[in-house]
Amino acid sequence: MNTAPAGPLAGVRILDLTTVILGPFATQILAQLGAEVIKVETPEGDNMRHVGPMRHAGMGHIFLHANAGKQSIVLDLKHPDGREAALKLAEGCDVLISNVRPQAMARLGLDYEAVRARNPRLIHVSCCGFDQEGPDAARPAYDDLIQGATGIPWLMQQYGAPEPAYAPTTLSDRVTGLHAVYAVTAALYAREKTGQGQAIVVPMFEAMAQFVLGDHMAGLTFEPPLGEPGYARLLTTHRKPYATADGMLCVLIYNDKHWRSFFAAIGESEGLARDERFATHGARAAHIDAVYAEVARILRTRTTAEWQALLDAADVPHMPMNSPAELLANPQLRATGFVSDTVHPTEGPMHALAHPTRWSATPPAREPAHAPRLGQHTRALLAQAGYSHEQIDALLASGACLAPDSTGEPT
Numbered sequence: 001m002n003t004a005p006a007g008p009l010a011g012v013r014i015l016d017l018t019t020v021i022l023g024p025f026a027t028q029i030l031a032q033l034g035a036e037v038i039k040v041e042t043p044e045g046d047n048m049r050h051v052g053p054m055r056h057a058g059m060g061h062i063f064l065h066a067n068a069g070k071q072s073i074v075l076d077l078k079h080p081d082g083r084e085a086a087l088k089l090a091e092g093c094d095v096l097i098s099n100v101r102p103q104a105m106a107r108l109g110l111d112y113e114a115v116r117a118r119n120p121r122l123i124h125v126s127c128c129g130f131d132q133e134g135p136d137a138a139r140p141a142y143d144d145l146i147q148g149a150t151g152i153p154w155l156m157q158q159y160g161a162p163e164p165a166y167a168p169t170t171l172s173d174r175v176t177g178l179h180a181v182y183a184v185t186a187a188l189y190a191r192e193k194t195g196q197g198q199a200i201v202v203p204m205f206e207a208m209a210q211f212v213l214g215d216h217m218a219g220l221t222f223e224p225p226l227g228e229p230g231y232a233r234l235l236t237t238h239r240k241p242y243a244t245a246d247g248m249l250c251v252l253i254y255n256d257k258h259w260r261s262f263f264a265a266i267g268e269s270e271g272l273a274r275d276e277r278f279a280t281h282g283a284r285a286a287h288i289d290a291v292y293a294e295v296a297r298i299l300r301t302r303t304t305a306e307w308q309a310l311l312d313a314a315d316v317p318h319m320p321m322n323s324p325a326e327l328l329a330n331p332q333l334r335a336t337g338f339v340s341d342t343v344h345p346t347e348g349p350m351h352a353l354a355h356p357t358r359w360s361a362t363p364p365a366r367e368p369a370h371a372p373r374l375g376q377h378t379r380a381l382l383a384q385a386g387y388s389h390e391q392i393d394a395l396l397a398s399g400a401c402l403a404p405d406s407t408g409e410p411t
Helices: 023-033 062-066 080-089 102-108 112-116 143-149 151-158 172-193 202-218 256-265 281-284 288-298 304-314 324-328 331-335 378-384 389-398
Strands: 012-017 038-039 071-075 096-100 121-126 200-202 250-251 337-342 348-353
Touching: 012 023, 012 080, 012 200, 023 062, 023 096, 023 172, 023 389, 038 080, 062 348, 071 378, 080 096, 080 112, 096 172, 102 121, 112 121, 121 172, 143 151, 143 172, 143 202, 151 202, 172 200, 172 202, 200 202, 202 304, 202 337, 250 288, 256 304, 281 288, 331 337, 378 389
Parallel strands: 012 038, 012 096, 038 071, 096 121, 121 200
Antiparallel strands: 337 348
16 A cells, blocks of 8 residues: 655545546645545546556556555445445545535535534535535536636637637646645644634635636726726737747746846847837836737747847846657756656556655655556555455445455456
């Protein structure tokens, strides 16, 4: 069985009833920080086990990354004995986290009131689509739907996409997952002060609305409005990597010092530097399309290597435009150990990602942990919860739980 690594959350035990990306991303971070995470799966397993590419069935690439360092127990929560096993596990946990709709958790008998009766100190975290005080409380939610509902496709079209489009990453899931992480850690701190557990709701819609409106409420901030929504610098179609004479380069000439240094470096200290559109931060914001278009024209006059040398000397921020493959080989990420090479016990050689933060006193383990096979820890976790060998065999025979046989196949 995996053991909880060192880290600031060492000793914290989490019962993880999450699937797909939002919840598993959150609990994977908590596992990296040292928590022991017990992943409860259905007999079919988390949906992301089945999304390829993969070397072996049930071990898809996203699952491997989002569930590293966890223990897997298979329980049929609709079976009375499976539900009882989950409650017995909850008795010994600090946190229960789910991304099942609260209404479904209540039907399963795993809502906050039911679990609190077994463990009053437990922190019950429900990641769901919508705040439960609103009219959409019971609606289902997925990343695409929440992106659409909070304006991401609208913003993409304002930015210049030929038609509304979703961001090509699970943005809503991962933003909300980060809210879930700090909710858990803050609630653990509060419990240390009060001795009390509590119920927390982490809604996707509200989390993403905060994320989007923080940038793009703009003139709608005021009543009556002082203009249209949208942060112009983010929406100009010229805000993109610049073409150089032989490639692409990401450049952000942002503050007054950057602009003075840039103009001096390219010999424009008496030309564009005197253009009132470039004179102040406010003036550049007001003429952002023209400003970015002019930078794009200038960047095409030199090669990428020439610009990198010139901008480094001028202390103007820039970065290469990397692909995922280039990120995996990136010297910074390799030197810090964020990207490392490991060998999974069943999936073989693969790349692993560490936690991105660094701690002086309670550092998370830097050695990559492995994602579990389906039901890999069922027997051991039930034994820890107090079940005898005979009782575990009876649960397996009843279909309330599942564990792999000697060949590693679920039984």
